[in-house]
Amino acid sequence: MSIPFRRWRRLALKAGASALALGACASLVMAPPAHAADRSFDAVASAYGINNGISNPSFPLSLVLTGSGPASSAHLTSLGGSDAFASFPYPGDTLVGAPGLLSGVFGFSFPNYPLYVATSAGDDPRSANYPGITLSSRSDALVSESRALVGTDVSGFDSTSRVAVDGDDGVTSQAQTVFKTLQFGNVFSLSGVQSLAKVVADGTSGALTRTSELSIGAIDVPGLRIVVPKQTPGTVPLPIPVPGVGQVPPLQFPPMPIPDGGQTLNAPELGFTDGAFTATLPGQPQGRRYVIPTGPVLEAFAAHGMQVTFQRAADTKHGVVAPAITFSTDFPAPPGNPYYNGVTHATYTLGGAFAEVAYDVVNTDTNVTTPPAGDAPTNGIDAAAIPGGASAPGLVPSTNPAALGQVALSPVERANFVALRSSTADTQDLYLVVMAIGIAVLVMGTVLRRLGVLRPWM
Amino acid sequence: MTTAVREPHIRRAQPRASGRRAPANVAASQRGTDLGVRLLNRGPWRKRDRTIVVGGCALGLFGLGICSWGGGGEVDLSDQLHWLVGGIVSVALSSLGLAYWLLSGLRTVRLETAGVFGAVTANRAPATVAAGSAGLVTAAGMVRYHRPECPLVAGKTVRELDAATIAAEGLRVCGACG
Amino acid sequence: MDVMTALRTHWDRIAAIAAVVVGLVSLLLGYLGVSDTEYVVKQIPYVISNGLFGIFMLGVGTALWLSADLRDEWRELRALRIAVNEHGMTVRADGRLDAEGVVGR
Numbered sequence: 001m002s003i004p005f006r007r008w009r010r011l012a013l014k015a016g017a018s019a020l021a022l023g024a025c026a027s028l029v030m031a032p033p034a035h036a037a038d039r040s041f042d043a044v045a046s047a048y049g050i051n052n053g054i055s056n057p058s059f060p061l062s063l064v065l066t067g068s069g070p071a072s073s074a075h076l077t078s079l080g081g082s083d084a085f086a087s088f089p090y091p092g093d094t095l096v097g098a099p100g101l102l103s104g105v106f107g108f109s110f111p112n113y114p115l116y117v118a119t120s121a122g123d124d125p126r127s128a129n130y131p132g133i134t135l136s137s138r139s140d141a142l143v144s145e146s147r148a149l150v151g152t153d154v155s156g157f158d159s160t161s162r163v164a165v166d167g168d169d170g171v172t173s174q175a176q177t178v179f180k181t182l183q184f185g186n187v188f189s190l191s192g193v194q195s196l197a198k199v200v201a202d203g204t205s206g207a208l209t210r211t212s213e214l215s216i217g218a219i220d221v222p223g224l225r226i227v228v229p230k231q232t233p234g235t236v237p238l239p240i241p242v243p244g245v246g247q248v249p250p251l252q253f254p255p256m257p258i259p260d261g262g263q264t265l266n267a268p269e270l271g272f273t274d275g276a277f278t279a280t281l282p283g284q285p286q287g288r289r290y291v292i293p294t295g296p297v298l299e300a301f302a303a304h305g306m307q308v309t310f311q312r313a314a315d316t317k318h319g320v321v322a323p324a325i326t327f328s329t330d331f332p333a334p335p336g337n338p339y340y341n342g343v344t345h346a347t348y349t350l351g352g353a354f355a356e357v358a359y360d361v362v363n364t365d366t367n368v369t370t371p372p373a374g375d376a377p378t379n380g381i382d383a384a385a386i387p388g389g390a391s392a393p394g395l396v397p398s399t400n401p402a403a404l405g406q407v408a409l410s411p412v413e414r415a416n417f418v419a420l421r422s423s424t425a426d427t428q429d430l431y432l433v434v435m436a437i438g439i440a441v442l443v444m445g446t447v448l449r450r451l452g453v454l455r456p457w458m
Numbered sequence: 459m460t461t462a463v464r465e466p467h468i469r470r471a472q473p474r475a476s477g478r479r480a481p482a483n484v485a486a487s488q489r490g491t492d493l494g495v496r497l498l499n500r501g502p503w504r505k506r507d508r509t510i511v512v513g514g515c516a517l518g519l520f521g522l523g524i525c526s527w528g529g530g531g532e533v534d535l536s537d538q539l540h541w542l543v544g545g546i547v548s549v550a551l552s553s554l555g556l557a558y559w560l561l562s563g564l565r566t567v568r569l570e571t572a573g574v575f576g577a578v579t580a581n582r583a584p585a586t587v588a589a590g591s592a593g594l595v596t597a598a599g600m601v602r603y604h605r606p607e608c609p610l611v612a613g614k615t616v617r618e619l620d621a622a623t624i625a626a627e628g629l630r631v632c633g634a635c636g
Numbered sequence: 637m638d639v640m641t642a643l644r645t646h647w648d649r650i651a652a653i654a655a656v657v658v659g660l661v662s663l664l665l666g667y668l669g670v671s672d673t674e675y676v677v678k679q680i681p682y683v684i685s686n687g688l689f690g691i692f693m694l695g696v697g698t699a700l701w702l703s704a705d706l707r708d709e710w711r712e713l714r715a716l717r718i719a720v721n722e723h724g725m726t727v728r729a730d731g732r733l734d735a736e737g738v739v740g741r
Contacts, residue, residue, distance in 0.1 A: 122536070431670045431679070434687035435663045438694040442656065445698030449705060501703075502710040515696065522692060526685035538680040545684045549692050556699040563706040570713040577720040 043357040045161040046073035047175035051349040057342035070148030076163040082139040084146035085118035155180050170203035175353040187329055192217020195351035197322040201359035212313040214323035214351040216272040226265040226300045275312055275323060305329055319356025324349055502566030507559060514555020521548030575609055594619045596629060608635035652700035659693030662686045
């Protein structure tokens with residue numbers, strides 16, 4: 001049975017209205033809950049390549065000249081903060097900020113330190129290119145990163161720092177320094193140096209995964225001779241670094257013979273990985289490395305006038321400091337002159353890359369932040385207490401404890417959440433406006449049909 | 459959409475002997491395959507109108523696709539806003555094409571309405587009124603007053619009006635002859 | 637009227653309904669995407685792809701339905717004019733059309 005045309009129109013109109021109502025109801029039913037958990041984070045990554053210090057009796061006021069580089073640092077927060085810098089050589093925050101300070105004091109525009117590139121939230125990516133030096137920095141809403149490259153990717157060295165929000169709303173903070181080759185005069189050279197500190201915060205639980213590494217592919221000290229002991233030591237000391245706590249007696253082990261023990265390694269191919277020296281042994285397959293006792297290596301270095309100290313990796317409350325190794329040596333005094341005399345003491349610290357993510361989940365119902373469970377550091381060492389330049393000078397990873405501790409957030413702090421990360425209310429309002437425009441188009445068309453647009457004749 | 463002129467509805471004709479049934483909305487007075495085909499396939503638009511609306515919508519849809527692809531690849535809010543503005547411009551462009559389509563059809567429908575009036579009232583004698591009257595008339599069921607020569611009162615039984623009667627009954631001026 | 641004839645005759649209204657449904661679904665999916673993330677930079681792509689596209693499809697659906705009504709009006713008016721001009725329809729005194737095969741209501 002055929003359906004008259006006008007009934008078709010009525011049926012279609014009813015179907016359209018039903019679809020419209022269904023869509024509107026579905027969108028309301030599936031709206032997110034009024035209150036949802038929110039997240040806050042403050043993440044930083046910094047790598048300083050080599051921190052070196054030079055001292056000499058001729059320096060006035062017994063100053064120690066320090067420098068580092070290539071240096072890179074990145075900082076990203078959930079409150080909209082995003083900044084990064086890259087520099088080589090990096091003279092420190094004080095000298096970098098000095099031109100601006102002097103300009104303000106004297107009213108004269110002093111030129112900025114040229115070998116320094118920095119960006120903040122809202123800035124376009126910046127870069128600076130000089131002969132042999134490439135600096136770049138970028139600070140976006142979800143990524144903050146910087147890189148300082150000296151030389152080329154093949155034969156140079158670079159520091160890279162990056163903090164980024166992952167696809168699952170987690171945060172990854174990574175700082176890395178890579179040296180292809182380092183030559184310290186005629187004293188020694190290093191190649192294949194890599195320092196890595198990485199922290200990944202899970203987007204759901206906020207649990208942290210810490211990774212750190214310091215490895216040196218080859219340490220070349222001309223004339224170095226290492227005598228491999230014939231057996232392991234019988235005792236292993238257990239130093240307790242906590243002051244006031246009594247030292248425990250050293251562990252006792254039965255001495256064990258060392259393969260190829262007793263032989264002397266002349267100018268061996270030394271390597272270093274996370275606190276252990278490695279070397280290729282004569283008579284063994286080429287390229288195969290063996291861990292060798294640290295004591296003989298340090299004694300060999302000392303015989304060459306070099307002191308080597310190692311700082312193992314340290315977990316902080318929200319991050320990790322990568323291992324660091326320090327080489328100290330004295331350069332002989334120059335011939336007598338009225339300006340510069342005496343022995344020059346130099347220290348070179350490699351590694352110590354730092355990464356941290358302070359990640360908390362905020363319950364918007366109670367405005368109380370709750371740090372993720374199980375986020376206890378392994379040894380509770382404060383990052384600021386790490387010696388040897390392994391901390392993050394100039395960019396202390398400070399976090400406002402009031403914002404991230406277990407206290408209620410003030411209205412100002414809550415308002416800051418919307419600076420970058422929109423709360424569930426803000427941008428959804430924008431999208432609801434978009435939906436309202438679409439439905440208004442439909443309603444206007446229906447009204448237009450009903451009222452008509454022709455001039456009334458009766 | 460309703461039409462302002464309440465013409466009597468034309469009941470559809472019986473199906474033709476050939477078995478090919480005309481759609482219900484085709485008036486019964488159309489006879490012949492060529493006429494039915496003309497009415498089925500044609501509308502109040504020209505080829506140029508079709509080109510404009512299809513081109514506008516295609517351009518808007520293409521622009522929206524480009525902006526959607528570009529905006530999704532940006533992580534910087536300021537760059538994304540550029541793509542958002544581009545998307546809005548694309549939707550506005552296609553909306554202009556659709557609006558032109560509707561206005562063009564509306565214009566043709568109005569012209570056709572005027573043509574129907576002209577054809578229907580071509581030989582209609584105007585309403586007669588007594589000499590010396592104000593010259594305004596109305597018919598039963600009307601809410602407006604007309605001139606005697608107005609096609610809307612042609613052939614109808616009208617009554618004369620004066621100013622007082624118009625005011626008392628609340629009649630409004632005719633939009634066609636007023 | 638069989639289904640194929642109805643589809644061929646009312647293709648514009650069927651397309652209008654389909655466009656409106658697609659537009660509503662697109663808006664709904666965009667809303668779900670926007671509510672799923674807290675970052676504005678992740679929400680803007682949903683506004684562009686789902687929000688604006690939904691508005692576009694709703695506009696197309698509305699325009700198709702209005703143009704279907706315009707087409708019907710035009711067909712009736714054109715049929716009337718043809719009936720009067722070509723087939724000699726006249727108008728009776730009471731204003732109704734009078735022609736062979738046509739019955740006024």
